[in-house]
Amino acid sequence: MTSGNVPTLDARIERWPIEGNFTISRGAKTEAVVVVADVTQGNTTGRGECVPYPRYGETPEATLAAILSIKDAIGRGLNREALQAAMPPSAARNALDCALLDLEAKQIGIRIWDRLGRLAPHPCVTAYTISLGSPETMAAATAKAAHRPLLKIKLGGDGDGMRIAAVRKAAPDSELIVDANEAWTEANLEQNLAACANAGVTLVEQPLPAGQDRRLAHFKRPIAVCADESVHDRASLGTLRERYDAVNIKLDKTGGLTEALAMADAAIAQGFDIMVGCMVATSLSMAPAMLLAQQARFVDLDGPLLLKHDRDGGLRYDGSLVYPPEAALWG
Structure with a gap:
């Protein structure tokens, strides 16, 4: 992250209705429940979204709490590389990782694939x-x-x-x-x-x-x-x-x-x-x-x-x- 204003973290649960229903062998659902993380520094905000999965013992509420538990660390400058060790692989870490990547790209002013040295995505x-x-x-x-x-x-x-x-x-x-x-x-x-x-x-x-x-x-x-x-x-x-x-x-x-x-x-x-x-x-x-x-x-x-x-x-x-x-x- 660049120096300047102290980064802040916010997160929320969102519900998005599904067209009809979505059925797999483990059951059906009629809405997508996601958790969104926003990391803001100055006038720039990076966003990431995740889907807690009950198959792995995740719930929206627990995922939201896990994201917010990193709030102080984000304020102290926790970056994406340090995040990998600070949290286990999970939906919560996904939202934070993607939010930090988005913030990084926006602060530097280049697309994230150029920042990561990856090929530009095509349709x-x-x-x-x-x-x-x-x-x-x-x-x-x-x-x-x-x-x-x-x-x-x-x-x-x-x-x-x-x-x-x-x-x-x-x-x-x-x-x-x-x-x-x-x-x-x-x-x-x-x-x-x-x-x-x-x-x-x-x-x-x-x-x-x-x-x-x-x-x-x-x-x-x-x-x-x-x-x-x-x-x-x-x-x-x-x-x-x-x-x-x-x-x-x-x-x-x-x-x-x-x-x-x-x-x-x-x-x-x-x-x-x-x-x-x-x-x-x-x-x-x-x-x-x-x-x-x-x-x-x-x-x-x-x-x-x-x-x-x-x-x-x-x-x-x-x-x-x-x-x-x-x-x-x-x-």
């Missing part, structure tokens, strides 16, 4: 998510999105063969990726993978529960398998190479863009394909991930498309093509 195709439901419900939702080049299909265990067959029939030309959200078992793993292969699915995310995925290393996988809940940051990459072909990098898991970029570099060096993922949230959550998208085989940054409305000045979406953020939004 990329994002997946569009089809929620879990009956085969008929999913086929109907898929038919409405069949013009999109990449669809992400939420599956949930028993009956997934019928679901993916119905989806494929409704979208014969779209590339399909599947997210099981840990809902498959060793008993139905091979059957469900075969059904996905028969439907021409390109990738399956997290078929088995994290910590119970050793079976993936002991047979020839008919399609690529991606770790999500099994991978969080660089430290979790080492044991996964025999089980997974790709890793899903999400800023709320890595604790911010700083670790996410380092993790992407490490994952590529170890031979993994990269997927960039998101939670359902506004464009302020997606914007930093656009830097990661430049290294990714799969981009899943459709969170704002699932909301009734996005925040003002959000990312530009042209169908499934998502454009880099304007400076006023982030970075």
